[in-house]
Structures are given as structure tokens and as C-alpha cells.
Amino acid sequence: MKKAKSSSTTSARSRSSQDGSARGPAKRSTKPKTMEWELRLYVAGNTPNSIAAFSNLQQICEKHMGGRYRIEIIDLFDNPQLARGDQIVAVPTLVRRLPTPIKKIIGDLSNTERVLVGLDLKPARSLAARR
């Protein structure tokens, strides 16, 4: 488990923009100019799934969202009380908080196609046609 961090939802969010240098898939964010995408990635510890999810997410964001996104990583081991708000059961879970409506994607985000559909970056029928 990582070092304990007592923080509420708001402070966790505000802090996340500052300590980008910390560790592996730690709290990190890209500085937005026009914030279009607000994403939260819930993980539980530094597991292979968490690391894979984070790197997959970064790639997808860079490619499809330009600089208009912000990723917030929440480690539930540090902030267990945050699991309740977004109804997190499985980890990793990616939550698209903006634009609304809220979308959730669970798993290590290895299937780019599905992530794009889940984020509404691609129409669902493109996936349905393949199935």
C-alpha cells in the first residue's frame, strides 16, 4: 500500500493537478486549455492492470482528444471513501465525468475500439457490426 493520504473528494482533485511527478500510475494530469474531457481512472494499488490501463488510456487520449483532456487517477487504497461516489466495484474503472452523461468503462482498456465506443468517440454500431 502506498503512503496514506487523507483527503476528501475536492482536495484529491485539486492536488492531482500538482503532483504529477510522483510515481507510476500516480495522480497526474495534463494541463488543459479548453477542458472538454474530464476523466477519472480508479485503481487499487500498483497492479499490472492499473499500469496497463493508465498507459492505454494515455495513448487513446493523446490520439483522439488532443490536449483537451484531464485524467485524474484515484488509488482507492489511499482514498477508499471515494469508491462510493462513483459506485466503483471493479478496478480499473474509467469514469468519463465530462462531457455528460457519465460513462464507465471497466478493465485494463486494452481494447481500444471498445474504449472509444464507451467514450462516445465512436458510434456503437461500428462495434456491433464486428461482433
Next chain:
Amino acid sequence: MKNDGNPRIKTSTKHLHAQEYVQKTPTGTEGLDEITRGGIPTGRNTLVCGGAGSGKTLFAMKYLLCGAIEYGEPGLCISFEENAEELTQNMASLGFNLAELEKKKMLAIDHVQIARHEFEETGEYDLSGLFVRIEHGIRSIGAKRLVLDTIEVLFTGLPNEAIVRSELRRLFRWLKEQGVTTMITAETGPGGTLTRHGLEEYVADCVILLDHRVSEQVSTRRLRVVKYRGSPHGTNEFPFLLDESGLSVVPITSVGLTHQASTERVSSGIPGLDRMLGGKGFFRSSSILISGTAGTGKSSFAAHFANAAAERGERCLYFAFEESPSQILRNMRSVGLDLERWMDRGLLRIEASRPTSTGLEGHLARMHRDVSAFKPAIVVIDPITNLVSVGDSPAVKSMLTRLIDFLKLHNITAMFTNLTVKGMVEETSVGISSLMDTWILLREMDILVRDISASAPERQRAIHLLKSRGMAHSRKMEPFEITDNGIHMLLLDGRESRMPQATESRWARKKAR
């Protein structure tokens, strides 16, 4: 091993040895703790399965509330179906204030919501999020008790069943290390399987099955302990009751013939009848059956019995299956018995209900609960015949056996009335007479009155003691009548009767034949 502290599990000393191995946590469901000899296994996982509406959630909540209120053990409820508001409302209808307990940190509710349509699935994941939530919940209040209701929602909520299975296996193992006693609810599957998704394979320490059956339009709830590792337990099906006071189980089949026979006598309330019963009345804690055709005065006998008990200062519980309390009071006032004063003083309670309102087991459970609460010295069931209409004879007999065993164990004298068909009085008593210690028959017979000018011919009522175990009793048919001042034995009460001559002469003639 002594177990004086817990009166619920002192019924059998033979099994107490087994309790040394498995520590138990009381569930707060009356009766279940008796069947399981102490409750569910402490620090382990217990599975509660049942169909829709079988009372699983209530059962689990009662377990948490019992811990929080009676044992000072905080409880955490991970609810997958109902949210905190719904649970709070539902439990408020049973008189529990969940919000208050939450404020006191004796209870925490976490509503876990999983809807399949809300998310996309891409690749590997695990359920650590759930683990974290459970752990956080346990830590935040120091929970000793945990409920997962109904965890099977995960199977429908998450697309990858293989992951759910392996994660549940991990969860149940992990829970055992958390020092909490867990109750997991699950829905029974089709074809008689215990759970729809085979949870019983992982949660194997204790399995309790709740059943809700409808037979001939009457529903009956039953509970069975299917499995209990490392502990003996009652294996029968036990009826249980869901009502405004929650849930209670009737473990009557576990009683058996171990009661002490009393030599104390109680008056029947009718001096003449007492004289027939060896001059002293019934034995205390015996069972008495009064059979008779319609209008022979069965209820009046029962009312005298109840009245006499109240006069001695004993409590009497009167189960009426035919008349409302006010009807009984009115009718008994007409034969000179004022029962209302006893009700006012809390010595008499009349519980009236229709026999068809619930199944036999339901009646049994209700009577069990009422008797336990009111603690009467005398119980009257008037009439038992109507219960026959909701069950077949073997079922009625088995229910009566359990009821009588229970009453005897608590030193309660019970009087049952039974309506019989004219001409086959002794046959129509559904084979229940063997359960009875005393059997009284009330009859009506046509009497020829010699002196027509004095009185019109009328039917004469007579009482006959068919049997009374353990005492020398009268074998005579004794005529009686019901007057404004109650029941009077014409020959035994020593008063001037209206027509002793006629009655006597009839017996004389019969003898001569």
C-alpha cells in the same frame, strides 16, 4: 462446559460439547439460535438462501440490528439491491430506526449499484473496488457483523462470469481474515438448487434455507439449516413468521417429551366438574380436549376455565378462531361471566383470527410468539376444529403435538375445544385425542319429561369424562345446564334442579335394558 448465561440453549446438555469448537454469534431471530445452538459461526461466512419474498433481507437486517442493539456489535450492510433510504424505510415499518443507529456508528449501509448497461468492458479487471469498500466500511465503524445482500447481483451486473467467480472465491476467503461474521444472501435457483449461481460452493460454513410455499391458497414460511460445519443443529424444517415484530422461528420439533409432569391441580371453574375429576380439577400443564356437537356449551366450559384462572390471579391467553373478542365477551356475559374485567387487569387476552388467515405453521408460529410474550398459565384454543380446515389431518396432528409439547414445557395448561358431528362424536376428533390428557365429551340428548305441565320437553345436555390420565375420575354421564349464572351440574352442584327426576329415570331405564 456450562451455559447458564444463555437460556436459549440450555434445552440439551448432550450437545454442549460441540459448542467448544465453533464459537457462535446470535442472530436475533428467535428460535434460530436455539436450532443452531447459539447462532451462526463467528468469524465465518453464512449463506442465507431463499426465493423472492422469502424474507432474506429482513432476516439479514435483523441479524445486524440484533448485534447493534443487543450485543453492542457494530454492523455493516453492503446492499446490492436496496439503497439506504429504502432499507431505512422498510425497517422503520418494523419499528427500527436505522438512521439513529448510523449516527451512533453502530450501523453503516453502503449501497453498491451495478447496472450492466452503464458501462463498457475492455480487458482484465478485478473486484478490488468492492474489497476496498467493504474494508473501509468495516474500519469506519469497527464492524463485527457484515451482511452482503444480495451479492449475486454481481453475476448479472458484470459481463465476465469467470472473473466474478474467482473474485467471489477470493472475497469469501478474504472476509474470514477480516474478523467479521458475515451473512450472505442469495436467491434460490430453479430446480431446487440452493442458489442460482452456485454460491454454496464457496460459502460453505453454514447454509440456511428460507422457504415460502403456498398450498391450497395458504402460504407457509419455513426455515431449514441445511448445513453447519463443526456443529450439530436441528435439521428439520421449522415454521417461521414474518410480521410487525420481525421474524421468529418456532423450533418446536426440537422439544420432545422431556417435560416434568406436575401433580398440582387447577380448577376447571365448575365445582361439579372438579368433583368428577377426583374432586380437585385438572393437572397443571395437562392438555384438555372438550368435544361436542354444536351448541353444547364448549366455549362456556372454556370461559369458566379462563375465568377461574383469572380469579386465581393467573394469566390466560384465549385463541379464538370463530368469534371476535367482543362477541365472546358478550356471549359469556349472558351466562354470568364477566371476562372484561380480567382483560382490563391484564389477566386475560383474547387473540382472534380466522383459521384461513394463514397456514397451520403460521398459526403455530403466531401462537408460539404470543405465548412467549404473554406468558400465560392457561391457554384456550377455541375451537381447534377450524384449524383442521386449513390442513389435512396428519398436519393438524403434527402441529398440535408441537404446540402441546411447547405448552407443557412451559408448564401451561391447555384447553382445546372441538366441534364434532352428531352421531360420530368419538370418531371425528381427528385422532388428536391421543395427545390429550383429559377428554371431555359434551352431548345433547332428548329427554322425555313426565310432568308435561311443569315444563315442555327439551333437550338435556350431559357431560362425560372419556378419559383423564393419572387420576381416578367419574365415569358417569352427568347432566348439566347453562344458566344466567354459568354452568351447573344438576346432580353434583347440590342445588335443586329443574328436572333431576326425568334425567334419573332415563338413566334408570337405560340401565334396566
